[in-house]
Amino acid sequence: MRSPKDFFAPLAVGAPAPLTQVPSRPSRVIHFFDPSNEKMAAKVPAMVGTVDVLLGNLEDAVKADRKEAARAGLVAIAKATDFGESTQLWTRINSLDSPWALDDLTTLVTEIGDTLDVVMVPKVQGPEDIHYVDRLLAQLEAKAGLTRPILVHAILETARGVANVEEIAGASPRMQGMSLGPADLAADRRMKTTRVGGGHPGYLVRQDPPTGVDDAVHASRATYQQDLWHYTIARMVDACAMHGIFPYYGPFGDIADVVACEDQFRNAFLLGCVGTWSLHPVQVEIAKRVFSPSPEDVAHARRVVEAMGDGTGAVMLDGKMEDDASLKQCQVMLELAERLAATDPVLAQAYAAQSPSSEGEGS
Ligand SMILES: CCC(=O)SCCNC(=O)CCNC(=O)[C@H](O)C(C)(C)COP(=O)(O)OP(=O)(O)OC[C@H]1O[C@@H](n2cnc3c(N)ncnc32)[C@H](O)[C@@H]1OP(=O)(O)O
Ligand SMILES: O=CC(=O)O
Ligand SMILES: [Mg+2]
Numbered sequence: 001m002r003s004p005k006d007f008f009a010p011l012a013v014g015a016p017a018p019l020t021q022v023p024s025r026p027s028r029v030i031h032f033f034d035p036s037n038e039k040m041a042a043k044v045p046a047m048v049g050t051v052d053v054l055l056g057n058l059e060d061a062v063k064a065d066r067k068e069a070a071r072a073g074l075v076a077i078a079k080a081t082d083f084g085e086s087t088q089l090w091t092r093i094n095s096l097d098s099p100w101a102l103d104d105l106t107t108l109v110t111e112i113g114d115t116l117d118v119v120m121v122p123k124v125q126g127p128e129d130i131h132y133v134d135r136l137l138a139q140l141e142a143k144a145g146l147t148r149p150i151l152v153h154a155i156l157e158t159a160r161g162v163a164n165v166e167e168i169a170g171a172s173p174r175m176q177g178m179s180l181g182p183a184d185l186a187a188d189r190r191m192k193t194t195r196v197g198g199g200h201p202g203y204l205v206r207q208d209p210p211t212g213v214d215d216a217v218h219a220s221r222a223t224y225q226q227d228l229w230h231y232t233i234a235r236m237v238d239a240c241a242m243h244g245i246f247p248y249y250g251p252f253g254d255i256a257d258v259v260a261c262e263d264q265f266r267n268a269f270l271l272g273c274v275g276t277w278s279l280h281p282v283q284v285e286i287a288k289r290v291f292s293p294s295p296e297d298v299a300h301a302r303r304v305v306e307a308m309g310d311g312t313g314a315v316m317l318d319g320k321m322e323d324d325a326s327l328k329q330c331q332v333m334l335e336l337a338e339r340l341a342a343t344d345p346v347l348a349q350a351y352a353a354q355s356p357s358s359e360g361e362g363s
Helices: 038-047 064-080 101-112 127-144 159-163 165-169 182-189 215-219 230-243 258-271 281-290 295-307 324-341 345-353
Strands: 029-033 053-057 088-092 118-121 151-156 175-180 204-206 223-225 246-248 276-278 315-317 320-322
Touching (some): 064 101, 088 101, 101 127, 118 127, 127 151, 151 159, 165 175, 230 246, 276 281, 295 324, 295 345, 320 324
Parallel strands (some): 029 053, 118 151
Antiparallel strands (some): 315 320
16 A cells, blocks of 8 residues: 555656546436447437536447457547537446456557546456556556546446455545446356346345234235345445545446336435446436436525524424534535536526525516
């Protein structure tokens, strides 16, 4: 582990200085596309401004014989597209033990490093993986003459990665955040599921049996489906909060089940995640809606702030006690709402419509 004194020193001569704070640009939706798929790639320019992040995926879901085409496709798209102020460009490179990862990093940083905001690293096992990418990025940034550092995002999708989650989160000032990778994680843990994220009807608890009843009553005992991902998401959120980086939910593979997708996204939002992946255009609006505070929550948060005056003590509002701690939760909500409204005019309008100054307008 690096000494705190040199944690923020560049890891190569000529590399840009690491950032001391992770930029908090909106990243509610990280939209995946395969740059080797012509139909998908053709849709990318029109998606600029509609998603917070466009991610050129080079890893799983790209066929082995299309890896080079995907890398070249991403370079071409990055060079031809103006991503503007409200959409970032990220990539997911191949895993560090694959034959492609080194060329992915070398090509992308030297060709489009000035456009690339974040590199997502899959199957991270421990801080040593981040240290390797950290040094290599510094060398490549120096070679390419980049003036700002490219950030790193780890996917939490191995059992060892989960065991090392705090060390991974704090491994480098480049760490931007972390996503849950439920599909690979399930396989690595030898879970007996065959899905990409979401719940499972077999993972449940059942209501206690009434005494002295027949089999028909037993059959009707209520069951409650449990959340397979609660433990891992909660650990990831704590590790990210401790190190000042951002946690995300990952893929939801049942594209047709938009209702369960929204539920999974909302669970992650409520637990502290700031965004999620979208794999298909139909998931984009769901992610944006879920990961933006509702106008009603924003209005309530404003009322609490107003009622709490100097922020100390306790007050009653609608029959509920509010104090310093509920105020802090409301401030988290308001800070996020303000940040999102700054780049999303539709949200800005929705939040303004709920503000105390607009109450009674038009009545
Ligand atoms: C599991 C662990 C992981 O690693 S998850 C991350 C890796 N997987 C991915 O990135 C998957 C990305 N998505 C996809 O490959 C496709 O959306 C899949 C799921 C295969 C579905 O594609 P398809 O059968 O074409 O869907 P569709 O007919 O409903 O498509 C309608 C039009 O939309 C397009 N589309 C589809 N997905 C995207 C996308 N991610 N980005 C941009 N455009 C997309 C399709 O090409 C199709 O276009 P058109 O209307 O025919 O012109
Ligand atoms: O890469 C994502 C996953 O779920 O695996
Ligand atoms: Mg994976």
